Amino acid sequence: MLRFANIEFLWGLAIIPAFILLYIMINRWKKRAFAQLGDKNVVSLLIPQVSFSRPWLKFILFMIAYAAMIVAVADPQIGSKMEEEKRKGADLMILLDVSNSMLAQDMSPNRLENAKLAITQLIDNLHNDRIGIIVFAGEAYVQLPVTTDYSAAKLFLNTINTNMVPTQGTAIGAAIDLGMKSFDFKDGTGKAMIIITDGENHEDDAVAAAHEAADKDVMVNVIGMGSENGAPIPVYQNGKQVGFHTDSAGHTVVSKLNEDMCKEITAAGKGAYVRATNANSGLNIVMDQIGKVQRKTYDSKTFKDFEDRFQFFLGFAFLLLIIEFFISNRKNLKLSGLRLFEVKKT
CATH class of the missing domain: 3.40.50.410 (von Willebrand factor, type A domain)
Known part of the structure; x- marks a missing residue:
């Protein structure tokens, strides 16, 4: 059985759509500002190291890490031991x-x-x-x-x-x-x-x-x-x-x-x-x-022992944050210069 020790913290996941919307709006503003500088191809030659895809990758990794952190704070627990007990109720x-x-x-x-x-x-x-x-x-x-x-x-x-x-x-x-x-x-x-x-x-x-x-x-x-x-x-x-x-x-x-x-x-x-x-x-x-x-006595099966599983989500979140940290916003010019599938004209 799965339960959350601090289930109220899961409301933090509701902020994710707002983050996504805000990031999309910022990117649209950047694109408009970029377009005002001149022709897109010419401007790209002037700033060859600028990557437009890597920031998106970093943002996605950050959002997944944030979601994992929220789940970790909510402290998911799994019932590990079930016992049958007598209860008197209605x-x-x-x-x-x-x-x-x-x-x-x-x-x-x-x-x-x-x-x-x-x-x-x-x-x-x-x-x-x-x-x-x-x-x-x-x-x-x-x-x-x-x-x-x-x-x-x-x-x-x-x-x-x-x-x-x-x-x-x-x-x-x-x-x-x-x-x-x-x-x-x-x-x-x-x-x-x-x-x-x-x-x-x-x-x-x-x-x-x-x-x-x-x-x-x-x-x-x-x-x-x-x-x-x-x-x-x-x-x-x-x-x-x-x-x-x-x-x-x-x-x-x-x-x-x-x-x-x-x-x-x-x-x-x-x-x-x-x-x-x-x-x-x-x-x-x-x-x-x-x-x-x-009220009469009845048999009830309940989980008595619960084990925390927040550490898995916490570790996953830190791993994603480390990966996100080492991804640069700039292109690798050596890798971007490779044309592995390009057919040379003779």
């Missing part, structure tokens, strides 16, 4: 709404990011309970099967966005049904779901699905994201907001929290409903309710 499935309405900014910075932060805090407070993640919009998908690997749960959580489900909508019922299929009822552990949504269900009968779950002793809880007044849904292009969603008449669509729907689901699922705010996600209340779920 199975908890998070059903996260990723429809476009979750981008509404009546919660800071928006509903989805606020929900992801709350889930991160939930994972930090778990001990022996297993957790899984399902994302849904017009359809539902398993993002993470039920597991005790909390590091993997955080890793998968960071990748969640509104673009990962191609069909828009809010099929809460389909998410509940998929959650039921994802549970292993043979192990006898208690089961519970936490649905995090704005409650704008347009696709199916979520209340009936919650009722069926409760009949199988699966508690269905809901955390409502949003406000009663609601907020418009931003539209993004290339990472920038370009406006808001509009209806067929051209009016701005305002997404509001549907508390009635959320309460109906929890009533049918015999769980708790909490409306989240910027100050409080409501997870404490929901977890108190889930605390009533029966």
